[in-house]
Amino acid sequence: MRIKSFLLGLAGLAFAFPAAAADKATLQLNWFHLADHAPIYVALKKGYYAEEGIDLTVVRGAGSADSAKKVDLGQAEFGISDAPTVVTAISKGANLKMVAVVFDKAGNNVFFKKSANIREPKDLIGKKIAVPPADSHRVLWPAFASVNKIDESKVTMVNVKPEGKQAIVAANEVDASFDLYTSYAIWEKVLGRGQVGNLLWADYGLPIYGHTYFVNTDLIAKNPKLIERFLRATHKGWRDAHADPAAAMDAMTAAVPGLDREALLATMPQIMDLCITERSKKNGIGWIEPEIMQKTIDITYAGGKMDRVVKLDEAFSNAYSSRIKPVR
């Protein structure tokens, strides 16, 4: 026994790692692999998680609600979900807390064919819009409509499966679809290069949070340092992906089979625009601004799906913030 631990200690010294075995952790993604997951893979490839003593497994997602559920049930340590979904889950008794935002500007967005002649939010009046049922866009839509003085009753919502959004627009069954900006590549693939029009909601007066990293409150009690280490490694990945998007995409396409590298890479500039902002340059990547989080909770609560009000300090904490700043 003693010899074994001595040898382990030696091995630890030799690799300049802490002697303790790496913490095994699982990251539950929000959705299948899109360009905004590339920073995680560059961090894996460059060994940032290993340096922090984390043996990270990344699991493909099936929607924000599913991720929230899995982290609450302890099937994953870290999750990525929409902030509105996380606060809804908390209101229903899930033991979750958000610890960083993925995007400082939410990617909520409307896509349409360029030929649809939609130039500003008001042009959506009288249109049919495909939205997966109770997708976060549905929750935010009343607020977006009111900011832009759109009469909600004059816009028709059509339920579609998330995978069917592009096809139903391509087939002219509907005029537009609410979908995250990060899906741009898929839209170009279906509608044709240069044929995709879009309006980013954040550009039209809706300051809210979208995707966030969150944990189970058990982890906060048991191993809060792990959260800090995870975010540091992850945000180093974002910093590097910001500096060299192509290398980040290579890291992901090498690790995950079946991805369209070119299409995903094409969306990286927009993704970086959402993540790297004046605020993240000042406070570090992933920093949560209390005011915007409060607004996000208020809008979600107004949507009527939360079981109770969730307080700000219950919803999130900046205590584990990485303070990693972008290089440019």
Place this chain on the structure above:
Amino acid sequence: MPGQENRSPETSLGARLAAAAGYYLPSALVILSMFLLWQLAVELLHVKEYILPSPLAAFKTLGKANYQWSVNFLTTLYAVLGAFVLSAILGVALAIIIVWNDMLMRTIMPILVLFNTLPKVALAPLFVIWLGYGVWPNIVIGTTIAFFPMVVNTAVGLAAAEPEMLELVRALQASRWQIFVKIRFPNALPYIFTGLKLNATMSVIGAIVGEFVASERGLGSLIITGGVTMETPMIFASLMLISALGLALYGVVVAVEQLVAPWAFREEPNK
């Protein structure tokens, strides 16, 4: 057990009902105790409602007006009935065509088998592109899922007429049409009802698959919404209604079978 001793047609309705109640008592008891076990497990293990609600919580959701149960139920009901009727007609018609001519059988049957192996869940999103969304496309999707057992069962039934019987009536110069109406079709009835029973449950699945892909209302639409907003009691309430709908449709088929082809029904317990 009905059909064992009570073979005489003059058996009173009351006695038949009592026999039926006795027949279904064990399964009713099992279902009830399953609900009880579920209720107890949720309460004793303190399962969060959004992970798994108790059956009582799900049942109570049926009283909430904001889910517009009647509108959503009727939407799904139309799609289910539509798929059921269309599958029945299409299934029997195709089976007749297949059995009518050996050449047709060899040509069509492999295509049907091929079509049936395609996972309709994967095809459903394409139906939305081709046909749009709403009750009609859902009927079509339901039909693609439910018609196959109709065809196979009916075809087997039509082909399974006793050869001696066929030879006898041929010797008596019966026309093809007469053979069909008097021998083959009555002989196929029990098989057709087996097909209808499968059709009844598969039409329900088919309609829900359609609603999962694209819909403005319907129980399937509610389930998808509930999955995202974490309204799990509402999901289970929808599932209860869907099961009830499936059971009721199945029950109607069994009742009609008893009226139309009582001999088929009475054979069943002995199989």
